[in-house]
Amino acid sequence: MNADGWDERYAATALLWSAGPNRTVVDEVEGLSPGAALDLGAGEGRNALWLAEQGWTVTAVDFSAVGLDKARAAAERRGVTLETVVADVTAYRPRRAYELVLLAYLQLPWEQLAGVLATAAAAVAPGGVFLLVAHDAKNLSEGxxxxxxxAVLQTPEQVAAALTGLRVERAERIRRPVEVDGETRYAIDTLVRASAPAG
Structure with a gap:
């Protein structure tokens, strides 16, 4: 789906996704000392907003101006600051390094995602963390x-192998509880966490 399509989806409802952050993002980030964070494919800002509330200086990038407008409005209501950048993440090039680079459910065909992963890995500051959470390829049959x-689903091995220059700390499938018709079922996600060598 292109930017116009996402603009329409975001404009059609108060919040397309949950207002709260992804639980896996929270679990992986909570122990880190806040610094500068880059959220690639930030959408309506659910994770970027939470990061800002934890003291991170956040740059949220997405090609949907409508999604980022909603993120900025939420930031104002919640008393935090976000830098928002309307850009296609497949072409975006950060101008600085970040202590945290986050990709949460950025579901792209591999030939596009591989380029984004290279950009993301290069943007991690010495000692910083790369974190990806995404719908896993096995979710189709098991989740x-x-x-x-x-074509837009990943595996932990595929993502980890693309992270040139980073030390992979976790590359695994995780089960995420989802409520479906009043019962708990599970989605299968890819989780990859890596770090850049300290300078």
Whole structure:
């Protein structure tokens, strides 16, 4: 889906996704000392807003101006500051390094995602952390929800192998509880966490 399509989706509802951050992002980030964070594919800002509330200086990048408008409005209501950048993450090039680079459910075909991963890995500051959470390829057969197109689903091994220059700390599939018709079912996610060598 292109930027116009996402603008329409975000404009059609108060919040397309949850207002709260992704639970896995919270679990992986809570122990880190706040610094500068880059959220690639930030959408309506659910994770970027939470990071800002934890003391991070956040740059949120997305090609949907409508999504980022909603993120800025939420930031104002919540008393935090976000830098927002309307840009296609496949072409975006950060101008600085970050202590945290986050990709949360950025579901792209591999030929596009590989380039974004290279950009993201290069943007991690010495001693900083790269974190990706995404719908896993096995979610189609073993999980619930998520995109039905296998071309935009990843595996932990695939993502980890693309992170040139980073030390991979975790590359695994995780089960995420999802409420479906009043019962708990599980989505299968890819989780990859890596760090850049300290300078």
């Amino acid at each position: 619930v929800g998520g995109p039905p197109d296998p």
